[in-house]
Amino acid sequence: MSSLSTQPEFSPRQNAVLDSALRLLVDGGERALTTAGVARAANCSKESLYKWFGDRDGILSAMIGYQASKVRTLDERAETLTVDSLRAHLVVFARDLLDVLSGDVSLALNRLAIGQASRDGSHLGQMLQERGRRQIGKRAGGLLDAGRRAGLLRFDNGEEAYGMLYGLVVTDLHLRMLLGEDMKLTKQDFSRRAERAVDAFLDLCGTKKETAKP
Amino acid sequence: MSSLSTQPEFSPRQNAVLDSALRLLVDGGERALTTAGVARAANCSKESLYKWFGDRDGILSAMIGYQASKVRTLDERAETLTVDSLRAHLVVFARDLLDVLSGDVSLALNRLAIGQASRDGSHLGQMLQERGRRQIGKRAGGLLDAGRRAGLLRFDNGEEAYGMLYGLVVTDLHLRMLLGEDMKLTKQDFSRRAERAVDAFLDLCGTKKETAKP
DNA sequence: CCAAAAAAGTACCGTACGGTACGGTTCTGG
DNA sequence: CCAGAACCGTACCGTACGGTACTTTTTTGG
Numbered sequence: 001m002s003s004l005s006t007q008p009e010f011s012p013r014q015n016a017v018l019d020s021a022l023r024l025l026v027d028g029g030e031r032a033l034t035t036a037g038v039a040r041a042a043n044c045s046k047e048s049l050y051k052w053f054g055d056r057d058g059i060l061s062a063m064i065g066y067q068a069s070k071v072r073t074l075d076e077r078a079e080t081l082t083v084d085s086l087r088a089h090l091v092v093f094a095r096d097l098l099d100v101l102s103g104d105v106s107l108a109l110n111r112l113a114i115g116q117a118s119r120d121g122s123h124l125g126q127m128l129q130e131r132g133r134r135q136i137g138k139r140a141g142g143l144l145d146a147g148r149r150a151g152l153l154r155f156d157n158g159e160e161a162y163g164m165l166y167g168l169v170v171t172d173l174h175l176r177m178l179l180g181e182d183m184k185l186t187k188q189d190f191s192r193r194a195e196r197a198v199d200a201f202l203d204l205c206g207t208k209k210e211t212a213k214p
Numbered sequence: 215m216s217s218l219s220t221q222p223e224f225s226p227r228q229n230a231v232l233d234s235a236l237r238l239l240v241d242g243g244e245r246a247l248t249t250a251g252v253a254r255a256a257n258c259s260k261e262s263l264y265k266w267f268g269d270r271d272g273i274l275s276a277m278i279g280y281q282a283s284k285v286r287t288l289d290e291r292a293e294t295l296t297v298d299s300l301r302a303h304l305v306v307f308a309r310d311l312l313d314v315l316s317g318d319v320s321l322a323l324n325r326l327a328i329g330q331a332s333r334d335g336s337h338l339g340q341m342l343q344e345r346g347r348r349q350i351g352k353r354a355g356g357l358l359d360a361g362r363r364a365g366l367l368r369f370d371n372g373e374e375a376y377g378m379l380y381g382l383v384v385t386d387l388h389l390r391m392l393l394g395e396d397m398k399l400t401k402q403d404f405s406r407r408a409e410r411a412v413d414a415f416l417d418l419c420g421t422k423k424e425t426a427k428p
Numbered sequence: 429c430c431a432a433a434a435a436a437g438t439a440c441c442g443t444a445c446g447g448t449a450c451g452g453t454t455c456t457g458g
Numbered sequence: 459c460c461a462g463a464a465c466c467g468t469a470c471c472g473t474a475c476g477g478t479a480c481t482t483t484t485t486t487g488g
Contacts, residue, residue, distance in 0.1 A: 029332025034445060045466045046447080056446065108332070110389075115329035117394035118243025118322070125393030133386070164414060167381030172347065175324075175388060179339030180331035200378060204414055227435095248475060259436045260477080270476065 009069060010062065014052055017042040018066040021059060026108045030115055035059070060116070060124060064109055068131035071100070073139045081150040083208050087198060089143055094169045094194035097136060101174050102187060106132075110178060137162055155205045164204060168197040223283060224276065228266055231256040232280040235273060240322045244329055249273070274330070274338060278323055282345035285314070287353045295364040297422050301412060303357055308383045308408035311350060315388050316401060320346075324392060351376055369419045378418060382411040 020042035039046045053059045113124040147153035155161035234256035253260045267273045327338040361367035369375035
């Protein structure tokens, strides 16, 4: 496929079209994402769509690739970690994770990929997985490894440790959001949730007790 | 709506039709779930479908309700809990949870509801949530409360404790399965995963150390 | 055994959508 | 300034699907 690192991706005009398509998907669901609709919303012709992206599935793939290219996860700066700064970094990560997962575009794209998961090859799910989770998982992995190297964390398997952190932070929130549950109230609670989850994670994998929490 | 407790639900014939529809959905995705297809698979007429279920959405709702009515979660028997028996019960629960979430029908229905989540009211997600999570969450809640009453568990909020257990057990497995990731290898690991998750949960919320684990 | 109700089978209708074709318009490069 | 390419707008085609109508068969109940 076309998953090599450095890639021209798409032209600015095509990116603008993909933006329109994402907008359309976010506030209309997959049913609103018709080729005619995308063409109308982006002021381009259907013929151009098919020339650029091949077919409808090509448009969907391009949307996922484009969105992933926009959300670049910053590399955590290597730093002398203390118990408290590690906790702070983990809390920020957890908070960011919740913000990303609850974002309009993320939810819409996940719904789209899940809806297509039953069809044939449908690499959309795999794409979302590779481009999304791998990326943010790498950020977490770096943080966890740094913590372990600093003697602040203790775990055998990095993947498993990341799984614990992820589970404690997200629980079933992602699924409930994907199912359409109203999350206005829960979103106000993301910071507290992130802190509690990180505290629990440190209880499990931390080597030292962090400073007293209220 | 029609969510009162004691309800005749549907006739045996209609349940058979819903079975066919579920089968169709499982191995064809939503696109295979056409009214004509359901009628053909169930040897009934489209007219009967519309008389019984109103419209296509009515069929979808009925499918969820029917499936939920089949998966009755057994009430955990009240018993004198020891540290080890509590752990054993929790492991069984965790294992059951993984089995349910990874089931063909569960995945297909969740994909269906998620796909419809963007459309208008679309109570499908809410239905799945009410009928599914509430049910299994109640079983876990009973178990956790019993553990607390026996002085074996310590937590402030039952919902939060259940969230921890759920997160540790499931992590992002559910999403990955919904996205279509191949889970053949992971499924063989469910038992070990359940045990590790329960051990972590007991580290967090348990009051006593369970007997040594290998 | 028979009439009435229910359901099966089929044919039909309107619409929506993916994909293509084509004439007119704008952009580009020499 | 001009030729050619890229692109827009629109019209068109085939198909698939949700929903309805109608005829024939099966079931039901007295």
